[in-house]
Structure formats: C-alpha cells, structure tokens
Amino acid sequence: MKSDFFDNFDDHTLLPVARTGFSAFSQEAAEEGLRFTRDLIPRPEAVFYARIRGDGLREEGIRDGDIAVIDRSLDPSEGKWVMAIEEGAFALRKFSGKNRREFEVWGTVRLIIREMV
C-alpha cells in the first residue's frame, strides 16, 4: 500500500499525531496562537518605525517615547494620522481633505506602541 493514497489528502485532513487522543470537537476548533508581527504586519516591506519625541500630542493620547508603526502601503484617509514631511522634518499630522496640500505624506500611522515597563 503505497503513498499515492496519502498524497491526495489535503494537509488539513491529516491529523497531527500528537493531537490524536483529544476529542473531535477540540480538533475542529483548534487554532494557531496569535502572533503580533505575523498577524498585524503581514507585509513588512512597506512598514517602518518612528519614535515620537516631545509632548505636543499628549492631549491626543500620543506621548513622548511612543513608537509609531508607519505603513506606506495604506492610503491616507480623512481623520487618520499620517507621518508627514513639513519644512524638511518628520511630523505627525491628521489627514484631511482640507489640509492635504500643506504637507507631503510619508506614510499612514497604523499602530502606536507604548512600552509600559
């Protein structure tokens, strides 16, 4: 009995040896653990990181030391934070149809990360 039979199985129909013994319900419900970069940043080629310096946006909830995760593949849209170039330096601005002419968009802010430790 050669392997032709098994070659035609899809991957997911082959039960991992270690899982036998669990109930059929848990096998069906089994999922892989959450992984930050794989799930939130599936296309890393367009993703860059920048450090926030200064307290100018404290009221908006963005603080000195935060890391902005910038995604260049996203198109900016109304009300979204973008990393912009203004007067030869990077700045964080809220994009709007009205003010778009005032600065060049480098990329859209997807996430803000703050280390609490």
Added chain:
Amino acid sequence: MFFLVDCNNFYASCEILFQPELIGVPLVVLSNNDGCVVSRSPEARALGIKTGTPAFRMREEIRRGEIKVRSSNHTLYGEMSTRVMNRLRRWSDQMEVYSIDEAFLKIPSRPEERQRLGEEIRAAIRKEIGISVGVGIAPTKTLAKAANGRAKKGGTGVWMVESEEQRRELLEGMEAGEVWGIGRGQQEKLAGLGIKTAWQLAEGVSEQRVDRVLGVVGSRIIRELRGESALPLRSEPAIKQSATVSRTFAEATDQYEVLADAVRQFTFSVTAKIRQEGLSAGRITLSFRTDRFRTNAPQYSPSGSFDLPSPSDDPFVLTAAASRLLRELYLPRFRYRKAGITLTDLVPSGEVQLSLFDGFRGSEAGGERGFGRDFGEGLSGGSGADRRQANGGDRSGERGVADAAGVEEDRSKKRERRPELLKAIDAIRNRYGKESLAPPLLCREGKWQFRQEQRSGRYTTRWDEIMEIRT
C-alpha cells in the same frame, strides 16, 4: 519576457527617504574610507559630479554646506534591498537577484499587459518602499539591461523591447561599449573593426570575427542582442566556495599590534559568515600588503595558508591560526595598508569528521607549510623551541593563541563547552549587532577601521536609531 528592475541612485535614495532635510539638495554618498562618490542625488548629478569623483575634490563645497555628504550605510542599504527584492518576488517566483539594487524577473504575461506591469512595479516600489526604480522589458537579459538603461533617461521609467523596430531603435541609439558584458578595451577593438553602435555589433558582424575580439562570451552576447536568450535566470547561488573579509586601512601602519587586531577582527567576521551558512573551513589564508600606490615606499605583500587538521567553524581556532600566520609573515618597518582573510575548502559543518588530532594535539598532523608543527606546539603552551618568531612577534597573538587553546588540562573540557559558547556568541551578535561581541581590541584607536564619519542611522534595523517625529 525578462523584466530587469533596478533602483535609481540606490544609496542616495535610501539616505533621502529617511532624512527629509536632504530632499532637493545635492547629496553624495561616499565609498568606504569616505574616498569616492558611489552614489549621488539628481541635484548632485546636475552639478556635474560623477561617480568615482574623489571626495577631496569637493572639499570646499562640502565645507560650505553646498553639497551634503553621507558615508556608506551598508546595513541600511542591505535591509532596504531585502524589502525591494521581497516585494518584487510577489510578481514572480522566477527571479534572480543580480546585485544589491537589481533583479531579473520572468513574469508570465501577455504582450499587451507588459507596459502596464512595468509601470505597476515602478509605482508599487515607489509608494510602498519609497525607492524609485527603472524597468527594462525584453526577450533576453542583455536586451532588458539595455532597455533599462534607456528607461532611466526619461519618460515613464519603463522601456520595452518587443518588436524589431523597438530593438533596432534601442540598439542604434547605444554604443557597442554600453552593452552589458563589453568592456572598455573591447570597445576599442570593436571600433577598430568598424563596430560603433550596439546595432552594428548585433547585426553587422559574423560570430567568428566576434569570437576573436570578444572571446567565447562574445557569441552569447550577440545572440542575446538578436533576441535569442542565451543567459538563463540563475537561481539561488551554489554553495559558497570561499569566504573573504578584506579591508584597506584608513591609515597605513607598521605596527604589529594594529595588524594583529585587524586580522583577529577579520577572522572573526569571516568565520561568522561561514557559520551562518552552516559551513566549516578546511583552509585559512592570510594576505596583507603595503600601499601599492606609494610607489616610492618599499613593497611587501605576503600571503600564507594553513590547512586545518579538520575543517573548523570555531572562531577561536581560526583566529589562532590567523595570528600564527601573521607572526610568521610579518616584517617590521613596512607600512601595511590592506589585509584580508580567506577561508576555503568549505564543507557543511555536519560533515566534519572529528580528527584524532582535532585542534591542538597534533604534531605531524598539524598542517601545511611547516606551520602545523609549530602551531601544535605553540598551542600546547609549551616551549617555543622551534617556533620561528617574527621580529617583535611575541605579543598579543601569542597570548591569543594560548588563551584560545586553554591550558593542557582544561582543554578537553573547554572543547566540550565550545559549541554552546559559540552558539551563545552567534545569538548575541545576531540580536545586538555584529559590533556587540568581537575579539578584544588591543589598539583602542582601531587605525585600520575605515572612516565612516558621516554615516546616517540604521533606521530599519536598530530600535535606537529609528526615525524621530518631533511633536
């Protein structure tokens, strides 16, 4: 259909992307040792600055701030290149990465789609990665290269060669010497035969005559120019045959300690390279030389090799061997400017058979060139009876050898612990960067390290060097 994608002014473009203060300004990126221009922004090109221009020729303008300067930031360029190549791979898995900023792709496509595809590639890389590329599309690699060259000159940045007319137009507008694979000397010889344009090279000549001038590769080039693909896409490179780390020093030196530092660092680096590929080396070669441009100074460029009793990827073993070679070859009062370590006879590490003489016990099994005998004895921490010593050679190198080997009694224990130690070293260097852990520098000044005075941050590989947004 081959698509050749290549980045415009790649190094300069990387710098400008992360430093918006450089937008619109003449910028040059300098080679190692901050010597010559290797990349320039369009504004610098407009000033007439060519690649290869030595930096000192622009001293005044640089001092006045009219031309901005950056040292090569290879870490940054390498990572940005990875992004570009990974993004390109999404169009086709038939891809050959030709250099840090160029790749050939074979994209299955209908003729009417190709121009649009080229523009899509260009737009996507520009938007997502911030790098501007040109695309050449043609039935052969050589034509695609030519088309790419044409694409850079203007228009949409995409140039396609499909029909006979397009091929003729492209090649008639190019000199024979501009064809990929034709060197300067050959261009002259061809001119002697009346061949000036690439078109004449492609059509005006028989393959036999070309063979004489261009050699065996000549007929391949001609076929490629005629639209017949003779150069296939090269897939992943074959297993490495050798690994080298070789550097020119910022300043010449006659000091043994300085050379010894350099040699140890280079050996450490090159060993890390082969370890990364899972290889071990059977032979280590050290070469170093005086400055060949100082024609009045006495010249000395020795080189020596050591065959290891069994292939090794152990930086301690290889550093010890390199130090030993240096002690044998070094002569004082010569001013050395360049040194290099090459590892050859590379084999996958798993295949290494442990030798009875593994490491340091050996006498006869020691290796070639008479070093082995001395090597073995030197490492047993014993007498230096037969050991030839170069003038003033009995220093750090000696100590390094002794340290690496450990004392006689502990040696077997140390060899057992070694794999964990090496793994730990690799892990630390991977996580914190290559400079975080290296053999101790004996000379603090590091005279042999090349200048990198104006290097920008490693914006994509170091958390402590990422871009900053001021609020």
